[in-house]
Amino acid sequence: MKIKVCGMRDPDNVRALEQLPVDYIGFIFYPKSKRDVSEKSLPNTKGLHRVGVFVNEDNSEILKWVEKWDLTHVQLHGDESPSQCLELRRCNVVIMKAVSVDDNFDFDSLLEYESSVDYFVFDTKGEERGGNGIAFNWQKLEEYKGNIPFFLSGGIHRDSAAAIKAVNHPQLFAVDINSRFEKSPGLKNIESIKSFIYELQN
Template sequence: MRPLPVIKICGLREPSNIKEVLSLDPQYIGFVFYPSSSRFVGELDIEYIKGLKDVKKTAVFVNASLEEIVTVVNKYQFDAIQLHGHESVAFCKDVKESTGLEIIKAFGIDSEFDFNQLEPYLLVADYFLFDTKTSIYGGSGRVFNWDVLKRYPFDKRYFLSGGIDLDNFQDAYTFEDERLYAIDLNSRFESSPGIKNILLLKQALKK
């Protein structure tokens, strides 16, 4: 029997909402440092974020500079980094070497996606994240056809993201692939961008 997936709740911003989310015991929480995103964090409470324990605090970047990434992760003492843009293998390697943190490399998936292009990333990413391919780098609330993951040829474990909601959460959680490491919950569990609906999250996690 495969290990059950862990839970990542992404796109957080407000301390009171973060506190409620943490009461649900997710293994990862994510903070978006992409200014064009409706979930862009702006200025977080530094001491509050630094003080969060027993959860992997993940900083999400889209085509950011190495300097920006290093500055942010040091400032808030993040535990993991999600690279959600068109970051090259060499850039991922630089981020890994500069920070020493867990690297999650995201890819937008559609029916034509060529999984072979991931091979060079195997040595520089701790996990992959598969999201629905859009022009806005995630947070679209749209689901891709998970059947395409049958073509994924590598052993590297991955996060499943993209349009997961109350209706399809159980299907995602029980998806038959031993490489599935985590379920990423975001826009479909919100009251407004950056504010998670705790009731919806509780309903899903009860399942």
């Protein structure tokens, strides 16, 4: 299972993360987020897919950051339409569409995105656009019958590995961790991430 660590900001923290078997690193380009990197310098990363997270941003602005930060993936965490996703996808970036899930969510609403995104990110519906630190009911995933692989996000913490391994879904591609592994917003606890990955992969 692939691992994404989102909300990174500190260059030294990024370098420490690179030593772990992590596949994706997420940078948030959203001024309202405590983990926003819009005013930060580009941190060096080696061998990781670089994901830029945007919320209801114009495609021209997104592509500016894609070029400046050499992003390989764009995660759209707002109310972006299938046509906006498709337009970006045609610009040679991988598109991840975040979806806020609660007990009332209808997965059939995602059918219109089937031809315009590469992955979904199933996150918990909460007060913030991500980073709420709470998990939705993962049994709800049984209702997802789509063909697009997904990242599981929302409230995952150090002791979640066993529950994640119990999720038997053919489209579960990766886990996406963030706030529950932080010492402070944007500063990750590397040892906790290391322990979590070990438990998940063994």
